[in-house]
Amino acid sequence: MLEPVELNNIMIAVIAGAMVVLLGALYAFTFAMGKMNKKRWLIGVSYTVFAGLAISVFTLAQSLNLNGYWQLVTYTMLLGYLLAPQAIWKLSVGTHRASD
Amino acid sequence: MNAGIQESSNLTGGQKLAVKYYTVAVVLFVAQILFGLLSGLKYLQPDFLYEVLDFNVTRMVHINAMIVWMLFGFMGAIYWLVEEESETELVGLKLGNLAFWVLTSAVTVVVLVYLFVQVGPAEMSTIWFIGEGREYIEAPRWADIGIVICLLVFMYNIAATFMKGKWSGISGVLVLDLVALAGLYVAGMYYTPNISMDQYWWWWVVHLWVEATWEVLVGCIMAWGLIKTLGANRKIVTTWLYIEVALMLGAGILGLGHHYFWIGTPEYWLGIGGFFSALEPVPLVAMVVHAVYDSGVHGSKNSNHPALAWLIAHAFGNFFGGGVWGFMHTLPQINLYTHGTQWTTSHGHLAFFGAYATINIAMFYIALQRWRGNVYMSAGLPGNGWKWKWALSLLCTGVVGMTMALLVSGYEQAFVERALGGSTWAAYFEAQRGTWYVQGMYWRQIFGYVTAAGLVLLIWDLLTIGLREKRSMVVPTDHVVVTA
Structure with missing residues (x-):
């Protein structure tokens, strides 16, 4: 069920893991800034950053041998990182509008 | 209130009790750093204090002091906010004071036993009177029971105060969390000779305290802190507290599985732990x-620069x-x-400091502002606020430096x-002799000293900030500047 990371891939896995979270934050940041300032180009940048995030996730998946069941983890991560910031944006607008 | 003069009459009963908790928290913070430095030194000079204060003892005091000072800080923070939040006086103040002295005395005795008795025979008497040997929560059984009783008293005081006064979204989440805080600690007292089962329950305390109940507790303190320092809209803050708690617990509870990978639990924990x-x-x-x-929509004037800076450091x-x-x-x-390598230690240092030490320090500053007569603590403090700024910089640099060194x-x-x-075993010792390992340990020690310097400066600032300041605090405001 579990195939440990190969020795040569440890560094790649570590960097890819860190990049997933950092690019996730950068995607969320650029997405929110784009929405906030109504800048379409920033939204475009955010999706470019997300593409980088997707590359990081697949690099991580490859280096950590995420096969079989573990592919579910890969795709759930991708979906979570893509949709959570968008959902939070909708909630932000909604909650602030409700309180005004 | 006279701005710039420290007077107990500035505080309510609950806030006076909170100050006691904060004082012990700072003393334990000093102990944590001191014993951390001693432990780090032993990696470089293994003979240092050998058979007087061995590594297992200094490390035990280092990590237990950390857990307990943070717990004292949280309890202080809750006692600090409870009366303002409930709009009534604290219920059971005398009981709360008694519990404080019992808890502080117990902690003192436990530390003295750690230092002077250190270890005992492999008998139940050792578990009861010397230490349980469970990392992070090594306190002997008698102290464990005392801790649970004190937490129950604490929970009663807080819940009864809200019941007498006014409930709010923050208080509802807080009281439910305190039930879990006291209840989960009991899981760490279950004794079994089966090491897998022992570890299984022990992680309930360590993980579910740290990544569930403490996170929620911090969420409540943060919510209240933002209302106080920025004048944030209570309705919005409360709504977001609910959302954050749901998200944190959604992944955090079963994230517990990442501690069950290698302790002899069934294989399905690999999948569950990995996924969450x-x-x-x-x-x-x-x-x-x-x-x-929030930063785009709301223009805010904050009332307490050091506290806000530490809240940002927390985020x-x-x-x-x-x-x-x-x-x-x-x-x-x-x-x-x-x-179980220094990699884990690296994560532990940054996570505990970033998530918990920072918010406790922010609350210390909020408390001091009130204690010193709602004194001015915004921009333009004497000396441009160099003490708090340097303390923040040194502490953050020190911890980040240690984190990087330990990662190497x-x-x-x-x-x-x-x-x-x-x-x-042979590989273990070979790794300990490796050049990169040893150099990492040297750098960790150097950044440990930087952290200690930051702590000294922090204490100096906590003792002096706002004294003789004549200006009163800026009233925090929160207003909408743009609409999205």
């Missing part, structure tokens, strides 16, 4: 959106320490090589000891 651990950073990332939204520290450093090695495919050592350890050496 992979999702644990998502809420942290998503919350960036809300931070951007970043939690993200990097918990999110980035945690996720780097959380999946079992890599955790097989990294768990941990990386070498994961390679040499685990991946190449197969976790044998």
